Amino acid sequence: MDRDELSAWLQLLETPGLGLAGVRRLLASLGSPQAVLAAGPPAWGALIRPELVKALQQPLPQLPELLARTLAWLAADARRSLLCLGDADYPLPLLNSPDPPLLLYLQGRRALLGSDAVAVVGSRHPSHQGRDNALHFAAALSEAGYCIVSGLALGIDGAAHEGGLKGIGSSIAVLGTGLHEIYPRRHEALAERLSEQGLLVSEYALGMPALAANFPRRNRIIAGLARGCLVVEAALQSGSLITARLASEAGREVFAIPGSIHSPLSQGCHALLRQGAALVENAQEVLDALEPSTRHRAATAAAPLPAPRAALDEPGLVLEAMGYDPVSLDALMARGGWSAAQLSALLLDLELTGAVARLPGALFQRRAQA
The missing domain is CATH 1.10.10.10 (Winged helix-like DNA-binding domain superfamily/Winged helix DNA-binding domain)
Incomplete structure (x- = not known):
């Protein structure tokens, strides 16, 4: 991606109020980001609301600094890159999810985006058994060749990444901040290992801080990258249930580990089981559920x-x-x-x-x- 294309992407994605839906509408009718900007207000007016046309006409004061920062960030490390929706290596599962991101920031092994993946998510405050379950399930799935996707949060997410890094499948962390900032800071060392052995992913521009509203939204990427979603421990109000719902809506398998009826951390998993999630007690049961479709896809690709x-x-x-x-x-x-x-x-x-x-x-x- 050259400087002009990146500048056009940043201007579209950072225009207040435009959002992914508005950008998609403009791209669908007008072509590339540069072509959208070159088309001007008369063409925009047929596609987006007048107030959005006005917003898109306004210069973005932060654009020169954001562009320079992004170019410098890319140049500083060969492991860093950008991925656009139309790129040839855009991951098919994410492409075929309901709301694929238009631009992703990557740091690490970009090729992992082409792997079969399983999302492993759960509570930020798990029990000791829950953390052990996440670690062991993720390690077994990774050893079988599945990449483990999670959100780098404390608790189950961190254990899932640790387990993923133990196997050949490795692990992908989807952040709710820009990749310039690791959140939570307690996972800075884990994030560095992921950038070397796995992959860090974010749709947020450099400089985006840790805002509460961004974390539920990044969950759709976790769900979209994976062929199945395993919930290890979750309370009824857990964000992990958002990821599981998004995975189900995208046509992916949802798995849940049962627990004690007396534990609040089991209530979310039990709710998923009542809604039709598959009850699993070991990693082999997850593999058994996923392998038939893996064989079908391999045969289709080879034919x-x-x-x-x-x-x-x-x-x-x-x-x-x-x-x-x-x-x-x-x-x-x-x-x-x-x-x-x-x-x-x-x-x-x-x-x-x-x-x-x-x-x-x-x-x-x-x-x-x-």
Whole structure:
């Protein structure tokens, strides 16, 4: 990403009130971030509210400093990079979640974004047994090749990352701050290990402090990166239940470890079990639930594409296979014989042109005007 493109991204994403939905609407109709800014108020006015047009016209006083800080941060460490929604290595599970971020800041092993992953989340104040469970489950899943995704918080998150780093799958931490600041500070040493052996991820610009509202929002990235979400210990009001709900809405497996009926830290897990989460008592049960779909995806990726689909650059083929009802990525793959990577790229193009809408539950639907 060059300086001009980064500046355009920052201006769009930092414009007050515009939000990801507004930026997506502009990008879908006008193209790249530079093209959006070049289009000007007449084009913006057809897509966003007048007050947002006015906000986008205003210079951002912090933009020059933020741009310089970001460029310096990138240049200071080869492990640092940026990931845009349209990049070829944008992780497919996150792309196929209901609200994928447009720009991510990365530090560490970027290739881990392509791994099969399991989110392991839970209380910031776990019991000793809960912490041990998180560590042992994460280590076993990582040893089996799954990357462990969590939020770097105290308690279960930290234990999950520690376990993930013990195996070949490693671990990804999704932060609720900019990557310039590690929160909580007690995890600075863990974060450094993750940046060397695993990966740190944030959608927040450098300089974003630890704000309470940002942490529930980052949970959608934790859920979106993973094929399954394991809740170890959680109270009824735990943020971990937000992650589990988001995972379920994205069509991912949700697992919960049961506990004592007398423990408040078991009540969240028991609530999930009543709602249909899978009860697990050991890591093998998580692996058994995930492995069939892993084998299916591996077989699909290895199989040669049928000859009739050679002209895969024809969006009309995807629209024809889609029909007009909501449909999942797996269903479209089965109908057309496409690989997940090819189909996801086509769906992204169709979404950006407005021909296809992304729905909750990792579903896609052809828009009527298409």
